[in-house]
Amino acid sequence: MEKIDSRGLPDAVLNERRRQAVKQREAGVTVRETARQCELSTHTVVEAHKPFRLGGWAAVKVRRSGRPKGSGRQLSAEQERQVQWLIQDRTPDQLKMSYALWTRQAVSELIEARFAIRLTVRNTGKYLKCWGFTPQKPLKKAYEQSPAAVSKWLDETYPSIAPRAKQEQAEIQWGDEIGLRSDDVRGRGYAPKGSSSGRRYAPGNRRARRPPSHASRAASMAANSCTPIAVVRSSMGYLPLPALTTKRRSGFRSSQAM
DSSP states (O other): OOOOOGGGSOHHHHHHHHHHHHHHHHTTOOHHHHHHHHTOOHHHHHHHHHHHHHHOGGGTSOOOOSOOTTTTOSSOHHHHHHHHHHHHHOOGGGGTOSOSSOOHHHHHHHHHHHHSOOOOHHHHHHHHHHTTEEEEOOEEEETTOOHHHHHHIIIIIHHHHHHHHHHTTOOOOOOOOOOOOOSOTTOOEEEETTSOOEEEEOGGGOOOOOOOOGGGHHHHHHHTTOOOOOEEEETTEEEEGGGOOSSOOTTOOOOOOO
16 A cells, blocks of 8 residues: 655645545545545554543544744834845945845844844845745846936947947047946845845946947946946047037048947
């Protein structure tokens, strides 16, 4: 007979099967046959029938062992909601904490500061897992970035620059600042699964990087809040593109505008 484990059954289902098993046993059905008909193990059949003989039907109901689900938690439901909201809506530095991202240690210190409850890093990780928070690579944004200005530049300003540069047979050249970063490039912070934590950088705290490909320069530089400089090369030197007239100037190189 196939081995049956009734521990995974809901209490209501298990109790009904135990009740049916007691009825079968009281009717004279063997233990093995009762177990087959009620889809229980022979041990469960015996353990259901024995209490019935001693205490009646009330004793047949199963009594689960172990702690109830959710017991032993150090944080209340309201405290958990507050911590989750803070992790999603704030960064540690905004709360005057010495962390750039929400690590387990940072969350543990946040809980201790807010509720005077000290959790180990391991228990903090268990809470984060229960809340659906996973380590995420941060999104890098400059402090001075304005999403509205970036969108306007990409959708309105640059589309008017590129055709003009082509018409003037001009080069579009890009200028950007280069800085060194002193933070850990492997940093990860906890955030709800499927999203990314935010991390903003000051202009002087950017990682030195190679220039992006020509096709992605506009989006890349706008995303990093850099100011694109559209200039042309002539015998007079470099001139800003907006200052040019429609008259063709000598010495222009062929257009490389997107």
